[in-house]
Amino acid sequence: MDNRPIGVFDSGVGGLTVAKEIFAQLPNEEITYFGDTFRAPYGSRDLSEITVFTMQICEFLESQNVKALVIACNSIVAASYDEIVKNFKMPVIGVIEPACQEAAKYSKSAVGLMATAATVNSGAYERLFEKVGGKQAFHSIPCPSLVPIIEDGKMGSEEALNEVRKYANELLTHNIDTLILGCTHYPFLRPEVETVTEGKVYIIDPAQGTTRTLAQTLAMLNMERKETSPPEHKFFISGDRTKFDFVYKTLFSTTPDIMIHKLGE
Numbered sequence: 001m002d003n004r005p006i007g008v009f010d011s012g013v014g015g016l017t018v019a020k021e022i023f024a025q026l027p028n029e030e031i032t033y034f035g036d037t038f039r040a041p042y043g044s045r046d047l048s049e050i051t052v053f054t055m056q057i058c059e060f061l062e063s064q065n066v067k068a069l070v071i072a073c074n075s076i077v078a079a080s081y082d083e084i085v086k087n088f089k090m091p092v093i094g095v096i097e098p099a100c101q102e103a104a105k106y107s108k109s110a111v112g113l114m115a116t117a118a119t120v121n122s123g124a125y126e127r128l129f130e131k132v133g134g135k136q137a138f139h140s141i142p143c144p145s146l147v148p149i150i151e152d153g154k155m156g157s158e159e160a161l162n163e164v165r166k167y168a169n170e171l172l173t174h175n176i177d178t179l180i181l182g183c184t185h186y187p188f189l190r191p192e193v194e195t196v197t198e199g200k201v202y203i204i205d206p207a208q209g210t211t212r213t214l215a216q217t218l219a220m221l222n223m224e225r226k227e228t229s230p231p232e233h234k235f236f237i238s239g240d241r242t243k244f245d246f247v248y249k250t251l252f253s254t255t256p257d258i259m260i261h262k263l264g265e
């Protein structure tokens with residue numbers, strides 16, 4: 001038994017799509033969330049800079065006494081997974097491997113990946129896809145305009161649909177039957193992705209597989225929360241709360257209690 005919270009983090013609002021899945025699959029667990037909204041997006045930054053920021057986030061979460069770290073950001077997994085595992089003595093769960101496992105299992109022809117430039121250029125997906133036994137062709141496309149659209153709350157707009165169409169159509173030319181939303185922000189644009197792909201592909205949101213891995217890890221290590229009082233989640237962000245509030249509300253229909261915490265100053 002371990003009643004401490006799980007640390008969940010992202011460059012901004014994207015990790016909320018993973019938090020939502022944790023609330024659904026592990027309703028008795030408590031989370032402490034950190035979104036580095038002041039420095040988002042991460043996906044257009046150098047991998048080394050992402051690692052510097054990530055270490056600051058993990059140190060902060062460690063000071064909040066979390067029992068495990070869920071890297072709810074593909075770009076951070078791509079840039080900093082090994083460094084996190086090396087420096088923090090607790091279970092560390094990333095979003096990329098579970099997504100690769102699901103794609104390797106499902107696809108009969110080719111897999112497409114929409115992700116940030118940092119994730120695509122790192123080659124982390126191709127490496128992990130091979131590691132889990134994926135033999136299918138793998139096609140990736142960096143989608144730099146999508147995170148700003150989501151951080152600005154412009155889901156459902158003409159602009160969002162046009163940008164998604166541009167990227168998804170490029171992948172569809174490779175006859176993919178499976179599409180990984182390889183950035184935790186992108187599930188906010190799932191309706192646009194579904195419209196554009198017209199049911200032709202199986203869409204993978206890494207949040208589900210990641211949360212299953214988290215659940216198995218906590219059970220295996222006997223680290224589940226056994227407290228019967230309702231969980232109390234904490235949300236920290238580093239930037240302005242107006243946009244975060246808006247995006248949070250689109251997912252949870254409520255406004256959270258958010259604390260502002262600046263890092264690296």
Ligand code: DGL
Pocket residue numbers: 010011012014015040041042043044072073074075076116119147182183184185
């Ligand atoms: N949500 C993040 C990811 O999964 C990154 C978004 C960004 O800051 O560029 O890659």
